[in-house]
Amino acid sequence: DAGITQSPRYKITETGRQVTLMCHQTWSHSYMFWYRQDLGHGLRLIYYSAAADITDKGEVPDGYVVSRSKTENFPLTLESATRSQTSVYFCASRGGRTPYEQYFGPGTRLTVT
């Protein structure tokens, strides 16, 4: 009954370090998304994936890299973390092509010092 999980839940890292945020879903949903929470902007899409090995940029992709080798996992990597990437990151998933609702993970609070 896991649904969609994210790890770690909290992370502190230094500027310039590489950090990877993990997202795992158990529903076999084809679509997965990464958002960041920004004050005044609600949620902004970083990257999304329509299926394994298919990814595409969202609104704010710079500084991030994603991969999707398996349907259930969608890791997000910050190649060289900057302070502006301090945020809460949410992973989400949904199934099908019709406009179904997205299901969100619990979030990862990332602080870049």
Add this chain to the structure above:
Amino acid sequence: ILNVEQSPQSLHVQEGDSTNFTCSFPSSNFYALHWYRWETAKSPEALFVMTLNGDEKKKGRISATLNTKEGYSYLYIKGSQPEDSATYLCAFCSEAAGNKLTFGGGTRVLVKP
């Protein structure tokens, strides 16, 4: 970049009172409009997905209407209760954007006992 605006940004409601707030979005290339409820320290949860002009959805004391021709949706809370305190997000999906959602900044509702 699509412009999705929510107003007001925040509002205080007395317990038992009804309230409503607005989401405005582009009136062209409409595909779907989502509403999410986001409690503090939790992840967003879907309330409604609306696809047709004139759509009305209801879940308990919360309802929503949709006008795709003029590009707005209203969310109504009838007889507000403290547990309705949350941020309510709307998200717009255009035909061109496919499965990507553009979120508004949210309306933060605080229901005072």
